[in-house]
Amino acid sequence: MAETIDEIHYDYEEEGTLVRKQLDKQVLSKGAWSTIMFLFQELDRKTETWKPPKVAIVRYQKANGVFRQKSSFKITNAKQAGQVTEVLNTWFQDGGKGLDIPEDA
Secondary structure, eight states: OBSSGGGOOOOEEETTEEEEEEEEEEEEEOSSEEEEEEEEEEEETTTTEEOOOEEEEEEEEEETTEEEEEEEEEEOSHHHHHHHHHHHHHHHSTTOHHHHSOTTO
16 A cells, blocks of 8 residues: 555556556645556456557545555547547637636536
8 A cells, every 4th residue: 555645656466467558647636635647557367468448536534644546547549638628729719618617616
């Protein structure tokens, strides 16, 4: 278990074989509830090659001195990443709906 944000990683091994490797990590928020976005690849076990990159946005809660994963969302392909980006840009750029709502609402 990780005690600090820096210790959190997204690599995963099964029976000594790396089956998910972290390519990059961006911390979106820090605190008792922290959010981290990971760029990663998964191993295709049949071909022993790495699949195209995916993104995971993971929420962690720190309790009793360690961070524990509480929830996650995966963006599984480039098309989906583009769709998410497009919606966020629509909502938060130049008068989008996300800008019209007061922060304290």
